[in-house]
Amino acid sequence: MSDVLTLEMIEKCYNRGKPNEIAVLKGANLTIPRGEVVALVAPSGAGKSTLLHIAGLLDTPDSGRVVLGGQDLSGASDRRRTAARRADLGFVYQFHHLLPEFTALENITLPQLANGTPRKAAEVRAKHLLERVGLAARADHRPSALSGGEQQRVAFCRALANGPKLLLADEPTGNLDPATSDTVFGALMELVRDTGLSALIATHNMELAARMDRILRLDGGRLEDA
Numbered sequence: 762m763s764d765v766l767t768l769e770m771i772e773k774c775y776n777r778g779k780p781n782e783i784a785v786l787k788g789a790n791l792t793i794p795r796g797e798v799v800a801l802v803a804p805s806g807a808g809k810s811t812l813l814h815i816a817g818l819l820d821t822p823d824s825g826r827v828v829l830g831g832q833d834l835s836g837a838s839d840r841r842r843t844a845a846r847r848a849d850l851g852f853v854y855q856f857h858h859l860l861p862e863f864t865a866l867e868n869i870t871l872p873q874l875a876n877g878t879p880r881k882a883a884e885v886r887a888k889h890l891l892e893r894v895g896l897a898a899r900a901d902h903r904p905s906a907l908s909g910g911e912q913q914r915v916a917f918c919r920a921l922a923n924g925p926k927l928l929l930a931d932e933p934t935g936n937l938d939p940a941t942s943d944t945v946f947g948a949l950m951e952l953v954r955d956t957g958l959s960a961l962i963a964t965h966n967m968e969l970a971a972r973m974d975r976i977l978r979l980d981g982g983r984l985e986d987a
């Protein structure tokens with residue numbers, strides 16, 4: 762099984778049967794093979810966040826199949842979906858969402874402890890990840906003592922802390938100025954490439970999209986190669 766994520770004929774409608782009913786996804790299909798990095802581009806309101814939530818097992822489609830790492834999770838219980846999310850997925854958002862009272866190292870260590878990794882091994886991995894993004898010297902800084910680009914690089918490390926199969930990112934550098942965005946996106950791509958991770962990365966920035974393996978456009982409720 763070499764596909765990490767398959768979405769098959771995904772449909773999602775909000776407020777069904779009400780005057781404000783809105784059909785957002787109308788048979789969206791997507792397959793991400795192991796190691797592929799896919800850009801997701803969409804006009805505002807087209808359903809990019811809805812699709813990422815469904816792929817991330819945070820929301821369920823009205824119909825269609827979600828297969829993650831070979832497991833069909835379409836009709837799975839909340840417990841199984843949560844377990845699959847913890848084991849297989851990493852998330853990055855526009856804002857870093859780091860815990861302010863903890864250091865960079867602790868922010869990357871904590872999700873590993875929650876996953877059952879012993880503290881020593883978790884810290885070694887956290888240090889290794891920080892080194893990879895050039896932040897070894899910032900390990901003991903709290904988020905407030907880091908620049909926006911550094912905060913986001915720590916957030917990338919945290920997303921990779923538990924060794925996910927797939928990274929889902931929603932405008933991961935959208936909060937940064939263009940020059941910083943470019944460098945920080947480079948750091949993310951290096952991390953993803955080094956670990957052989959697959960990724961689905963939503964962006965409005967076509968220059969960043971062009972640096973990924975494939976661009977998918979979400980429009981009219983369906984996904985098409987751009």
Ligand SMILES: Nc1ncnc2c1ncn2[C@@H]1O[C@H](COP(=O)(O)OP(=O)(O)OP(=O)(O)O)[C@@H](O)[C@H]1O
Nearest residue numbers: 775776783785803804805806807808809810811812
């Ligand atoms: N929980 C909800 N209830 C009702 N409508 C919703 C809900 N979530 C999203 N929508 C609507 O569904 C459509 C798609 O929303 P979504 O957030 O997925 O778009 P998006 O492509 O991520 O937009 P943007 O790029 O502006 O963030 C929008 O019209 C939105 O108003």
